[in-house]
Amino acid sequence: xxxxxxxxxxxxxxxxxxxxxxxxxxxxxxxxxxxxxxxxxxxxxxxxxxxxxxxxxxxxxxxxxxxxxxxxxxxxxxxxxxxxxxxxxxxxxxxxxxxxxxxxxxxxxxxxxxxxxxxxxxxxxxxxxxxxxxxxxxxxxxxxxxxxxxxxxxxxxxxxxxxxxxxxxxxxxxxxxxxxxxxxxxxxxxxxxxxxxxxxxxxxxxxxxxxx
Numbered sequence: 251x252x253x254x255x256x257x258x259x260x261x262x263x264x265x266x267x268x269x270x271x272x273x274x275x276x277x278x279x280x281x282x283x284x285x286x287x288x289x290x291x292x293x294x295x296x297x298x299x300x301x302x303x304x305x306x307x308x309x310x311x312x313x314x315x316x317x318x319x320x321x322x323x324x325x326x327x328x329x330x331x332x333x334x335x336x337x338x339x340x341x342x343x344x345x346x347x348x349x350x351x352x353x354x355x356x357x358x359x360x361x362x363x364x365x366x367x368x369x370x371x372x373x374x375x376x377x378x379x380x381x382x383x384x385x386x387x388x389x390x391x392x393x394x395x396x397x398x399x400x401x402x403x404x405x406x407x408x409x410x411x412x413x414x415x416x417x418x419x420x421x422x423x424x425x426x427x428x429x430x431x432x433x434x435x436x437x438x439x440x441x442x443x444x445x446x447x448x449x450x451x452x453x454x455x456x457x458x459x460x461x462x
Contacts, residue, residue, distance in 0.1 A: 254450050261304065261446060265311040272308040272368075281364050288390065295397040299404040302394060304445035309371035309388065313423070316375045327375075330382040337386065344389035380423035385441060395440050401462070404439045405448060408456040418448035418457060 268287075275283050291302025303310055320327060350363040367389065374383040384391060398404075407418070407427075414433025419425075426441040427448060437448065439462060449457040 257446050258450055264305045265314070268306045269308045269311045272364075276362060276365050281362070284364055292393055292397050295394050296400050297402055299401040299439065299442060299444045300394045300398050301444045303384070303391065303443035307390065309368050309383070309390075310423075310443065310445070312368065312372045313375045313380055316372070317380070328378050330378060330386065334382060334386050339386050340388055340392040340395075343387050344392040347389040381425040384424045384443065385426075398442070399440045401439060403460065404462045405437050405442055405444065405446070405457055405459050406462060407435050407437055408458070409434045409436070411454060411456040413454055413456075415453060417451045417453060421447040421451045423447065 271287075272284060275281050287306065288302065291300075291306055294301055347363065347367060350361070350366075353359065354361050354363055371383045371388065374387065409430070412434045414429075414435070416429075416433070416435070418435055419427045419429070423445060424441050424443050426438045426443075427435050428438060430436050437457075444459075446459070449459070
């Protein structure tokens with residue numbers, strides 16, 4: 251239990267720090283530095299999974315208070331519309347994102363492309379479940395989902411000890427946990443955000459981060 255709390259609070263601290271850094275870079279006009287941070291996240295995902303998503307990304311950080319408000323209100327967000335349940339949309343978003351950066355650089359237009367993406371993500375979180383943006387619309391996720399395919403480490407369910415309660419599935423923000431035979435759960439590595447919510451929710455402690 252102590253380890254779970256340690257990971258939980260470490261992740262919160264990490265998210266707050268990087269959110270502060272992000273808005274600091276936006277304020278000072280050094281947004282290109284965030285590309286470096288994201289680049290480090292992509293390289294890291296080749297080995298350790300999508301830690302950028304769960305521990306760094308400002309979009310994911312802003313989803314936390316929105317989720318808290320919905321939980322306190324007892325209301326549910328809308329499910330992902332069927333028209334958006336296609337991976338092609340995040341590649342379209344990535345092309346639009348890159349095009350926006352190129353346009354700003356070539357024209358000298360002062361357009362906060364990075365901030366716009368964050369605000370769009372937060373807007374979707376206000377209306378739809380978290381997976382809508384994370385899994386189908388996030389331009390960063392398009393790149394990280396490919397890079398993380400090669401990761402040697404990730405969150406793993408001990409299938410021999412899993413009791414099939416499904417609590418991990420309930421809290422997964424990216425709907426990346428699937429049900430196998432006998433209700434045993436399995437985590438799809440490439441879509442896992444490494445947010446550790448599944449580990450925190452597991453009542454029998456059979457979800458651990460390790461070599462896949």
